[in-house]
Amino acid sequence: MWSRVGIFTVIAALATGSAAASSFTLETSAFLNGGMMPKTDAASADACGGRNLTPPLHLSGFPGNTRSFAVVLFDTDAGAGRGFVHWVAYGIAPATTALPPGFGSQASPAFTGGMNDAGTAIYFGPCPPHGDAPHHYVFTAYALDIAPQRLRPGLTRPAFLKAIAGHTLASAQITGRFSR
Numbered sequence: 001m002w003s004r005v006g007i008f009t010v011i012a013a014l015a016t017g018s019a020a021a022s023s024f025t026l027e028t029s030a031f032l033n034g035g036m037m038p039k040t041d042a043a044s045a046d047a048c049g050g051r052n053l054t055p056p057l058h059l060s061g062f063p064g065n066t067r068s069f070a071v072v073l074f075d076t077d078a079g080a081g082r083g084f085v086h087w088v089a090y091g092i093a094p095a096t097t098a099l100p101p102g103f104g105s106q107a108s109p110a111f112t113g114g115m116n117d118a119g120t121a122i123y124f125g126p127c128p129p130h131g132d133a134p135h136h137y138v139f140t141a142y143a144l145d146i147a148p149q150r151l152r153p154g155l156t157r158p159a160f161l162k163a164i165a166g167h168t169l170a171s172a173q174i175t176g177r178f179s180r
Contacts, residue, residue, distance in 0.1 A: 023061040024170035026141040030055035030101075037137060037176035040101075043127035048180065052125045054087070055176070057099040062143040063169040066094045068150075070142040070164070071104070072114075072157060077135040078128065085157045086137065087123040088114025090164075091148040112148075114155040121154060126178035134177035143170045 031037050042050025059069060070090035078084035089104050091112035104123035107113060113121030128135040146167045155163060 024063070024141070024143055024172045025059070025061045026139060026172035026174050027058040027060070028055045028139075028174055028176075029058075031176045033174050035176065036134065037126060037178045041125050041176070042178060042180075043125040047130075048125065048127035050125050050127075052105055052123065053102040054099065054104040054123045056101045057103070057139065057141070059097045059099075059141055059143075059172075061170075062094070062097075065145060066143040066169055068092055068094060068144045068146055068148040069096070070144060070160070071099070072140045072142075072160070073123070074138050074140070074157065075126065075128070075135050076138055077132070085115075085117045086125065087116055088121075088155065088157055088160055089123075090114060090142075090144075090151055090155070090160060093148050094143075112151060112153050114153075114157065114160050126176075128179055130180050132179060134179035137176045137178060138173055139176070140171055140173045142168050145169055 040051045040053050041055050042048040044050055044052040069092040073087035075084040075086060087104055089111040096110060106122055115121055116124050118124040126137055144164055144167050151163055
């Protein structure tokens with residue numbers, strides 16, 4: 001059973017232009033919204049010492065006409081304010097509403113991997129520089145009206161966001177923090 005810790009809900013108008021709204025929720029049992037992420041989520045590089053595991057995520061309250069989900073993880077504090085993309089995953093079937101720990105940590109037929117800023121198509125965990133204040137890692141989930149196989153593999157975050165323009169039914173976010 002999922003606890004409702006670490007929850008942040010975004011109310012979004014349906015992409016069809018309807019005045020109706022959907023309450024789409026992204027949850028995790030790994031940390032509170034705005035709280036510290038566990039070390040297991042951190043990159044497994046020697047410097048970070050994590051296990052490079054995506055936290056468990058649960059999606060609910062999505063529109064009934066959702067055809068696929070996507071998740072993007074973005075560090076808003078990296079790169080002198082430019083940010084750093086840690087994960088782009090899309091083509092997740094709408095029946096897959098519980099993403100277990102490690103879901104995006106390796107290639108899988110359960111999602112299509114987009115390109116992160118580390119140059120891989122899988123999750124790259126937090127690993128901010130020593131001495132930095134905790135970085136903010138924003139997980140954004142998208143409920144889309146796009147069939148799971150429609151988008152080609154390897155899209156960067158900007159290319160992905162361009163591809164889903166006009167196809168986002170709802171989105172939800174949760175933010176974790178991490179420092180070394």
